[in-house]
Amino acid sequence: MSSRLSQSLSGARDTLPMLVGALPFGIIFGTLATSSGLSVAATLAMSALVFAGSAQFIAIGLIASGTGLVVIFLTTLIVNLRHMLYSASLLPYVRHLPQRWRVPLAFWLTDETFAVVHRQFILHPAAEQHRHWYFLGSCLAMYSNWVACTLIGVLLGHALPGMADWGLDFAMVATFIGIVVPALRTRPMLVAALVAGAVALAGHGLPYKLGLMLAALSGVVAGMLAAKLAGSATDAQGAPDERI
Numbered sequence: 001m002s003s004r005l006s007q008s009l010s011g012a013r014d015t016l017p018m019l020v021g022a023l024p025f026g027i028i029f030g031t032l033a034t035s036s037g038l039s040v041a042a043t044l045a046m047s048a049l050v051f052a053g054s055a056q057f058i059a060i061g062l063i064a065s066g067t068g069l070v071v072i073f074l075t076t077l078i079v080n081l082r083h084m085l086y087s088a089s090l091l092p093y094v095r096h097l098p099q100r101w102r103v104p105l106a107f108w109l110t111d112e113t114f115a116v117v118h119r120q121f122i123l124h125p126a127a128e129q130h131r132h133w134y135f136l137g138s139c140l141a142m143y144s145n146w147v148a149c150t151l152i153g154v155l156l157g158h159a160l161p162g163m164a165d166w167g168l169d170f171a172m173v174a175t176f177i178g179i180v181v182p183a184l185r186t187r188p189m190l191v192a193a194l195v196a197g198a199v200a201l202a203g204h205g206l207p208y209k210l211g212l213m214l215a216a217l218s219g220v221v222a223g224m225l226a227a228k229l230a231g232s233a234t235d236a237q238g239a240p241d242e243r244i
Helices: 002-013 016-035 040-049 054-063 069-079 083-096 099-108 111-124 132-161 172-185 188-203 207-237
Strands: none
Touching: 002 016, 002 111, 002 132, 016 040, 016 111, 016 132, 016 207, 040 054, 040 099, 040 132, 054 069, 083 099, 083 111, 083 132, 099 132, 111 172, 172 188, 188 207
16 A cells, blocks of 8 residues: 555656646636636536646637537547547556556546656556556646646636736646657657647647647657658668667
8 A cells, every 4th residue: 555655646746847837727727717608616517527728728718609519529529639649658558457447547647647657657667566556646636736726716717807818828838848848859759849849830720729630640640750760770770879
């Protein structure tokens, strides 16, 4: 039990920098949701049952504009398709777990938790016995932080109705930069990041956040091609150092 608790606490501790970045993001969501017409109960239920920051922001914008439910569901589905890539990366580490573990871990998986957990699993591949408890600790830290920040945003939204214009959402941008940059350890990773960033900028104006999905797919393809070319160069020339 002590090992399980230790792993959980380690996962929560390693997620703390991500919590700082998500904090203003969650507060702004709570503020915007209530100002867009959602009740306090509906706002809190969305954070508790959906738990997907970018999808929630898009959803409340569509709700405020009177968009139909089918369009809202399809749009949020497209935005969250990136989680398929996360799941594919983590599957080798959790495939042995029973459904009672995999289902909640899949629900709680976020960008931040993926970055923390994937890094931990790569750096410590031998620590298999209780590493899903590390995953759980990171998940619970992000989840409780998001729901609590939503509640704070709801409460502050009534007292400070102009909070959404303070520019606090930049903290989330900085957090994602902090997630991506340390992971760029090889040339294929750098190529994937650069291509994805360029496509995201080019497709920023596309409806329903399609540019985000195109950027993810383009980054994956570019990274795979770069890795294949690097492998071909290795076969032809020996073993060049692909680290950057």
